[in-house]
Amino acid sequence: MMWLIFALAFWAGAWALNAALARSRWRDTRVVRIAVPVLFGVTLLVLWEGMVRGLGVSPVILPAPSVVAQTFAASTETLWEDFRQTVLKGALTGFAIGASAALLTSVAIDRSAFLTRGLLPIGNFVAALPIIGIAPILVSWFGFDWQSKAAVVVVMVFFPILVNTVQGLRETDAMQRDLMRTYAAGYWHTLLKLRLPAAMPFIFNGLKIATTLALIGAIVAEYFGSPTRGMGFRISTGVGSLSIDLVWAEIAVAALAGTAFYSLVALAERAVTFWHPSQRRR
């Protein structure tokens, strides 16, 4: 009970502090911008810890964050092995292949207005499909190791990136294209100097969507068969053998990896599209 009360009190306090920070003079400083969400996250953890302890929740149902942290620290080797298998080999390889394929395809079909008009609606349609369902098929085609996971990721990330890129390549306004015509610029000049740079915000939009898809794809595919390592493997066997703390440790790794991956892409976006109004700080 003490725990519960403490957690609730902590929550109230942290929220009040956050509210004060958000109203304060320093609210636009980098420190506060980071501190506020971090404090919020910490509050969630404390609340979770307090609930689990206060209500005496069984650890095979929901372990406390402190327990998860211990397990995390104790099983770094396993976690690293799984991370390499699922994220580095499965997700990243698939992402790289899928993204390059999508970029090349968009540039290729972009030359033909006919193809673009035909492929864009289909691409949009496919991007909205639950593609994840093909995981069992691809596992049976490409085997149990990371190749099949990468294949799932390739298919999943391909269409969002394709659609966004094609859209982006068409996004230059008429005046900018006319300007190139007044210089009698050829296809490649127009592509490299105008259309690709102008498409970058769109391309990155696609890439950002794809990052989260990549991780989900790689993990789900492991449910349909895998070697005896990988995050999906560990999560599913962990649930089966009631090592729920290890499962949460894997989830933490997934969230960290996903966030890091996303941030990396977002950072690259900032560097490449610094000029876009949405990226400019006033």
Next chain:
Amino acid sequence: MRAALPVLTVLAAILLLWYLAVAPMNIRGALDLAERSGRAVTPETPLARQDVSVWRLMAQNPGQIAAAYELDRPRLPTPQQVGGELWKTTGEMALRGRAMSKRSLIYHAAVTLRSTLWGFVLGTALGILGAVAIVYSRVVDMSLMPWAIISQTIPIVALAPMIIVLSSQLGIEGRGVPKAIIAAYLCYFPVLVGMVKGLRAPAPSQLDLLQTYSASGLQVFLKLRLPSSVPYLFTSLKIGIAASLVGTIVGELPTGAISGLGARILIGDQFGTPLAIWAALLAAALMAGALVTLLDLLQRITLKRMGMQA
């Protein structure tokens, strides 16, 4: 309509490629079968065939290529086979008045649809409420927004089994609820982002205008922020419903759902009946298409009614 011809052409090309891929994909299976039924194939044993490329196999056994298009358990079924299976489990059953039998994909689609819609409603409600909170409160904006993004990097499949257990712990019966929760988890994010954008869409001068009337906060919301967010809302609803369907199907894969399209995919996998997987996938695709099209239609009608050109 201008897009009809190109789309059809591209579709035809895809179908053609699909047909062409069937032979190399299935030739091994066809040869195994032929060998068992005593016909002569080269090389003679499966083990020996293992190291020969499919192209060689096709060249050496031209007579068996046709068989690759008629396997019971193909690695890659022909479009016809998939269509046939889909018809057998939907139209044909409906004609026999057994549309809602458990063997009918219509029944399973309905199960999936129900969870999808519940998840969609739940996720949309959450997304809109969250967006309102974010737009109106700086603290919520600063503390919630980063976590909303991080929440999407967590692979929900991992949470699926736990969601079942936790929801049964909380006294929620029925397997539909966890699925709907997962669906809502995926659906709320695009709605949240779209609505935040939409509610912030009014230009400062538009807000100032209402200030000059000394309008109340509620009036500003109802007369300006809400209407100007409608186009954004629909755009994100279309993404949201697709995400919701993905969530439901993902939820049906490992949460031991026993009915629904995701469960059909899983069961098709467990029993090694690829046709069932493909048919369920096709049904899911059709459903996604129908749902998004429906929302698109709704968007056109609403925007037209509101006087904003679609």
Next chain:
Amino acid sequence: MNETIIDAQGLDLTFQTNDGPVHALKDVSLTIGKGDFVSFIGPSGCGKTTFLRCIAGLETPTGGSLSVNGMTPDEARRKRAYGYVFQAAGLYPWRTIAKNVKLPLEIMGFSREEQERRADRVLELVDLKGFGAKYPWQLSGGMQQRASIARALAFDAGILLMDEPFGALDEIVRDHLNEQLLALWARTEKTIGFVTHSIPEAVYLSTRIVVMSPRPGRITDVIESPLPKERPLDIRDTPEFLDVAHRVREGLRAGHAYDG
């Protein structure tokens, strides 16, 4: 001079921005009487908009005193003392023209019939009778801007504040709207504050022209117009007109070193 409506004394306003403070208004003193038509002219960034927004209670001065109808600007705003017209028409695309005009009336809680009556009246006033059921995008830019003026007139405030209302329109449409605005002003006897970039427009419309200059934003000249209240468009070719225009241009030139 007539009864004082707006009275600014030693007004100061400094914005705090990421790049340091911006001194948008410095020691601005001005009184505007009832029924005056006062134009504000000056290069970009000289604080015309900021001053108008101060009067409207949308911006709070950091120094000096300002009263509107004898109240603070914020009280005046709450009392709905003025109508404000922005540079872009800013009509809501999801409302018909009539519904746009009724927007302030809805907010201020007028009865339905009263809304109807007033919308009809002001739409007629700006020559838009019969367009009430149209949506904004079905109208030309000039018509949209007139609708936005109708919206500001609908609730019959004594003061009309206009921030470059015709800036986005072409010269010919502009001429026409200027003529109409002048007629409207003559008929209603409103007090008008009007921001513009155009010298002929300022001279043609105003009883007084306030010339401002930037960095920091301040008033450099106030020119009383000797023109009669009746002003056909042709007046712009008369020597009196040209003389005033010349003085305004001189004022502008004196007020700042060019660095656009």
Next chain:
Amino acid sequence: MNETIIDAQGLDLTFQTNDGPVHALKDVSLTIGKGDFVSFIGPSGCGKTTFLRCIAGLETPTGGSLSVNGMTPDEARRKRAYGYVFQAAGLYPWRTIAKNVKLPLEIMGFSREEQERRADRVLELVDLKGFGAKYPWQLSGGMQQRASIARALAFDAGILLMDEPFGALDEIVRDHLNEQLLALWARTEKTIGFVTHSIPEAVYLSTRIVVMSPRPGRITDVIESPLPKERPLDIRDTPEFLDVAHRVREGLRAGHAYDG
């Protein structure tokens, strides 16, 4: 008259749109000689932009004949015979000002040093020395527009086509740029086609003013300016200037019934 640079005879252009054909240009005939500064003025939709685009080879007339430097407009475009300045500056936001100016030079394959040299020169010409490393959004609207003029000047085409280049700027900045443009024209002796909505601007700048009118777009008047080549800003208060301005206004008024 000098050597003919642009020669249009009986030009016709009809756009096919969803709402049926739009007759944008009808029987337009005009010759422009070397070193002329020709302004096009007329209400919105009268075909000013369309005519300029025809000259630039960006639009293909549906009738009549048009030659530029004795070639078809398309040939002239491929030979990079002209620089074109659009209404919006249209600088690429991902390039610095200097890189923007070098864009046509890169495409035309100039050497790196030559690019450097020319960029420096034209940036100086438009008073933007020292701003080469800035990005467009870090500059004011007037500076951006000057950069876009520099970009059009960089490759030294004999013809400069400008479509309302100063339309988005305020009158004061505009005055200044007009002055600079005039000086530039005097120095370089380019042939200039200039679209504007502003009567004073047209009169101040041009050797010839082409008045157009819409539906269908056609030329209704061509006014030769008696003003000398040397034109201080003050010239706008002289009777000669006002006389030309008056003629232009009359031409405009005659050309169309108001319906904004």
Next chain:
Amino acid sequence: DEVTLQLKWVTQAQFAGYYVAEDQGFYDEEGLDVTILPGGPDIAPTQVIAGGGADVVVEWMPAALAAREKGLPLVNIAQPFKSSGMMLTCWKDAGIETPDDLKNRTLGVWFFGNEFPFMSWMSSMGISTDGKGENGVEVLKQGFNVDPLLQRQADCISTMTYNEYWQVIDAGVNPDELVTFKYEDQGVATLEDGLYVLEGNLDDAAFADKMARFVRASMKGWKYAEENPEEAAMIVLDNDQTGAQTEKHQKRMMGEVAKLTAGSNGALDPADYQRTVDTLLAGGSDPVITKEPEGAWTHAITDAALN
């Protein structure tokens, strides 16, 4: 009285006894209202019962004992399955004849708590599962189908005598192309499909009585199913919500399952229990359980049920 039963896997003849008892009204006769929850690939019965989602679960003993060591006090109250149906099915043409030939091969294994018998077997033979080698095997986490064998991604896969084996046969493979190693024959059989409840609940006399009636009715169902396999299979089919099961397959499965339940009256044979525990303890460096469990089973319920 209400009873919720969590199955280990999807609705199939493996659980015929329970469906028959429900269908034939045996549960009603005992005054029970039984809800049967089908399982699935990621349903861990142990976790479901821990979360309060079921009163009693069907589980394999290795998983149950492992959970017990993890702090979830599961107790076996009845054991309808006498023998194990688990086996390893291999291609003969791959050159596999004896268990020793398994070395340096790729083997498909079920995880999710079903890997324990395999792990024990391998460690009892001194084979490492960390990868191919002189004395090691490559282990794949096998999915839910037999494709890895058919497509030769694995040399052997795990199968149940009553289910996956027949899927291989249905795919057109001749039984004489295959070699099978039954865990029973290898002496490493562990008990499958027992009924487990939470230890704490048994202290409640009402609950114990409810379970006794449940077990009595369930065993009646099992015996009925053994005697009327065709009818039992049809009952299972009626209860299948996936609509994916076929009559032919379920009838055949019922026949095979009957062989495993034969010889059990529901009471756990302590000797079988001991053999299972010994197998699990013998797990070499990484045994499934580390110490002899205590109180992991009881005859109290079956005694009450069968007398």
